[in-house]
Amino acid sequence: xxxxxxxxxxxxxxxxxxxxxxxxxxxxxxxxxxxxxxxxxxxxxxxxxxxxxxxxxxxxxxxxxxxxxxxxxxxxxxxxxxxxxxxxxxxxxxxxxxxxxxxxxxxxxxxxxxxxxxxxxxxxxxxxxxxxxxxxxxxxxxxxxxxxxxxxxxxxxxxxxxxxxxxxxxxxxxxxxxxxxxxxxxxxxxxxxxxxxxxxxxxxxxxxxxxxxxxxxxxxxxxxxxxxxxxxxxxxxxxxxxxxxxxxxxxxxxxxxxxxxxxxxxxxxxxxxxxxxxxxxxxxxxxxxxxxxxxxxxxxxxxxxxxxxxxxxxxxxxxxxxxxxxxxxxxxxxxxxxxxxxxxxxxxxxxxxxxxxxxxxxxxxxxxxxxxxxxxxxxxxxxxxxxxxxxxxxxxxxxxxxxxxxxxxxxxxxxxxxxxxxxxxxxxxxxxxxxxxxxxxxxxxxxxxxxxxx
Numbered sequence: 174x175x176x177x178x179x180x181x182x183x184x185x186x187x188x189x190x191x192x193x194x195x196x197x198x199x200x201x202x203x204x205x206x207x208x209x210x211x212x213x214x215x216x217x218x219x220x221x222x223x224x225x226x227x228x229x230x231x232x233x234x235x236x237x238x239x240x241x242x243x244x245x246x247x248x249x250x251x252x253x254x255x256x257x258x259x260x261x262x263x264x265x266x267x268x269x270x271x272x273x274x275x276x277x278x279x280x281x282x283x284x285x286x287x288x289x290x291x292x293x294x295x296x297x298x299x300x301x302x303x304x305x306x307x308x309x310x311x312x313x314x315x316x317x318x319x320x321x322x323x324x325x326x327x328x329x330x331x332x333x334x335x336x337x338x339x340x341x342x343x344x345x346x347x348x349x350x351x352x353x354x355x356x357x358x359x360x361x362x363x364x365x366x367x368x369x370x371x372x373x374x375x376x377x378x379x380x381x382x383x384x385x386x387x388x389x390x391x392x393x394x395x396x397x398x399x400x401x402x403x404x405x406x407x408x409x410x411x412x413x414x415x416x417x418x419x420x421x422x423x424x425x426x427x428x429x430x431x432x433x434x435x436x437x438x439x440x441x442x443x444x445x446x447x448x449x450x451x452x453x454x455x456x457x458x459x460x461x462x463x464x465x466x467x468x469x470x471x472x473x474x475x476x477x478x479x480x481x482x483x484x485x486x487x488x489x490x491x492x493x494x495x496x497x498x499x500x501x502x503x504x505x506x507x508x509x510x511x512x513x514x515x516x517x518x519x520x521x522x523x524x525x526x527x528x529x530x531x532x533x534x535x536x537x538x539x540x541x542x543x544x545x546x547x548x549x550x551x552x553x554x555x556x557x558x559x560x561x562x563x564x565x566x567x568x569x570x571x572x573x574x575x576x577x578x579x580x581x582x583x584x585x586x587x588x589x590x591x592x593x594x595x596x597x598x599x600x601x602x603x604x605x606x607x608x609x610x611x612x613x614x615x616x617x618x619x620x621x622x623x624x625x626x627x
Contacts, residue, residue: 174402174410174426174427174428176410176426177387177390177402177409177410177426178266178270178273178383178386178387178410178412178426179265179266179269179270179412179424179426180196180270180273181269181270184196187269187270187272187273188268188269188270188271188272188305188309190272190309190312190313190316193272193273197393198272198273198276199272199276199318200393201276201280201388201389201390201392201393202276202279202280202283202318202389203324204392204393205280205283205284205392206283206323206324206326206328207324207325207326211283211284211285211286214280214283214284214392215234215237215238215284216234217234217391217392217395217396218233218234218237218284218388218391218396219232219233219234219235219237219238220234220396220397221234221391221396221399221400221408221409222396222399222400222406222407222408222409223384223387223388223391223399223408223409224384224407224409224476225380225381225384226381226383226384226387226411226412226488226489227252227344227380227381227382227383227384227488228257228381228456228485228487228488229487230407230476230485230486230487233380233384236368236378236380237281237284237285237378239366239368239369240285240286240368240376240378241368241369241376244375244376245286245375246287246288246289246375247285247286247287247375247376247377247378248285248287248289248290248291248371248372248373248375248376248377248378249278249281249282249285249287249289249290249291249377249378249380250290250291250292250293250346250349250350250353250371250372250377250378250379250380251278251290251291251292251293251379251380251381251382251385252293252344252346252349252379252380252381252382253267253292253293253294253295253298253381253382254293254294254295254337254343254344254349255294255295255298255344255382256295256339256340256341256343256344256514257341257344257456257457257458257459257487257488257490258457258458258490258507258510259414259416259417259454259457259458259490259491259492260414260457260488260490261414261416261424261490262383262412262414262424262488262489262490263381263382263383264298264301265412265424266382266383266386266412267294267298267301267305267306267382268301268305270386271305271306271309272309273386273389273390274382274385274386275306275309275310275313275332276388276389277385277386277387277388277389278290278292278332278385279318279319279330279332280385280388280389280392281378281380281385281388282330282332283328283330285376285378287330287378288328288329288330288331289330289331289332289333290330290331290332290333291332291333291334291335291353291372292306292332292333292334292335293335293337293343293349293352293353294334294335294336294337295336295337295338295339295340295343296336296337296338296339297339298336299336302334302336306334307334310332310333310334314331319331319332335352335353337349337352337358338352338358340352340358340514340516341510341514341564342358342359342360342514342515342516342562342564343358345360345562345563345564346367346379347360347361347363347367347562348360348361348516348562349379350367350371350372350377350379353372354372354373357516358516359516359518360516360518360561360562360564362561367379381488383412387399387409402428402429403428403429403430403475404429404430404473404475404477406475406476406477407429407430407475407476407477408429409428409429410426410427410428410429411426411427411428411429411474411486411489412424412425412426412489413425413426413427413436413474413489413491414457414488414489414490414491415436415437415440415441415491415493416490416491416492416493417491417492417493417494418444418445418448418450418493418494418495418498419437419441419442419443419444419445419493420441420442420443420444420445421440421441421442422441425440425441427440429474429475429476430473430474430475430478431473431474432470432471432472432473432474433453433455433465433469433470433471433472433474433491434470434471436474436491437450437470437493441493444493444495445495446495448495448496448497449465449495449496450465450470450493450494450495450496451464451465451494451495451496451497451498452464452465452494452498452500452578452579453465453469453491453492453493453494454490454491454492454494454571455474455479455484455485455486455487455489455490455491456484456485456486456487456488456489456490457487457488457490457492458492458506458507458510458511458567458571459487459507459511459563459567459568459570459571460484460485460487460490460492460570460571461483461484461485461570461571461574462500462503462571462574462575462578462579463482463484463574463578464578464579468482469482474486474489499582500575500578500579500582500583501533501536501537501575501582501583501585501586502537503571503575504533504571504572504575505530505533505534505536505537507568507571507572508526508529508530508533508568508571508572509530511526511564511567511568512526512527512529512530512568514564515564515565515568516564518561519559519560519561519565521555521556521559521560521565522556522560522561522564522565522568525552525553525555525556525565525568525569526556526565526568528552529549529552529553529556529568529569529572532545532546532548532549532552533549533572536549536583536586536587537586539586539587539588540588541586541587541588542587542588542589542590543584543587543589543590545587546576546580546583546584546587546590549572549576549583550572550573550576553569553572553573553576554569554573556568556569557569557573
């Protein structure tokens with residue numbers, strides 16, 4: 174299919190303003206400002222069925238319609254934090270197709286009746302801000318696409334990039350808003366939601382980078398065109414971030430509804446060494462760990478089909494694990510990450526991530542008993558659904574799902590669960606000699622599977 178989001182792969186130098194303008198750039202923004210009302214823009218996006226690409230998959234137009242009526246000023250904030258391990262789609266958009274992303278943010282602002290857009294990026298993206306985004310925003314101001322009285326109307330708009338300090342928690346929308354305000358990046362108690370009291374206590378739209386990059390083409394070609402791509406309930410294309418044990422990792426923009434098998438083998442080139450896939454995580458480190466049965470491999474990658482299997486498509490950050498991967502090792506890695514990134518504001522997450530990591534370290538060192546694995550399951554279950562924000566649930570999801578499906582991987586590390594070595598059979602006595610018991614030869618040590626990177 175022709176790219177919608179990764180158009181730079183089809184059009185050389187699309188990151189240059191003149192090239193972008195030659196291919197219809199900012200025509201959609203000019204159209205909404207001069208010929209459409211904000212409500213008409215919301216209705217068009219709502220009719221397209223566009224859903225949030227950052228994780229939850231919530232209908233975008235519906236989200237915009239939640240803004241509290243009659244309260245101004247309003248704000249638009251873009252979540253370009255992209256801190257989920259295994260996710261690298263938004264960076265490619267901002268680096269290679271920045272003007273389409275910026276135009277999407279501008280159309281979103283007009284629909285929200287906002288005059289300021291804040292694009293929030295994690296601190297490690299400082300080079301994208303300094304070398305790519307800030308110079309292009311300055312160019313747009315100079316050329317009259319940002320500023321006062323745009324296209325001879327009364328509408329004014331500006332956009333700014335805001336660098337955070339590299340905290341995973343600031344990918345959560347309310348913690349993101351706190352960070353922009355100069356406060357500690359911790360989630361707010363909800364309600365109220367950002368659509369009512371967001372940035373500076375005013376109605377605020379928070380959308381992901383990939384989500385709003387769809388908007389210019391929806392306005393240009395119409396909602397009906399957009400719905401011809403993907404599935405009925407999950408329309409459009411999606412950027413799948415493919416990594417792990419796969420021959421051709423990278424970003425793949427494909428229609429929603431493509432099967433996991435097609436993604437892995439037709440686009441990803443299969444697994445190195447023709448090994449078999451053991452498990453997959455569809456939404457980065459915070460995912461449910463799914464065993465790659467034929468049923469899962471043939472599952473359509475859309476929001477409804479994945480949810481029916483007890484998982485979430487999320488940001489579609491697909492991490493593949495082959496048959497050599499030890500799930501006790503995998504959950505140690507994810508738990509170490511989430512324990513480090515927990516903001517500590519709520520007790521279940523702060524204490525739960527600590528104790529999960531503590532137990533998993535003992536398991537992986539061979540110092541635990543099977544009862545400790547049971548305790549790990551109990552600790553994780555007590556965190557689920559009890560935290561201020563989704564980070565707690567994200568932390569326990571890979572642990573609980575791995576324990577459910579791959580419990581043997583954990584028990585194999587325990588003192589009372591590891592397979593015991595069998596003594597070698599006694600040698601037969603030779604004729605005329607007194608039978609002597611043969612010394613038992615120790616069984617060879619079990620070979621530990623190699624981890625999939627570090």
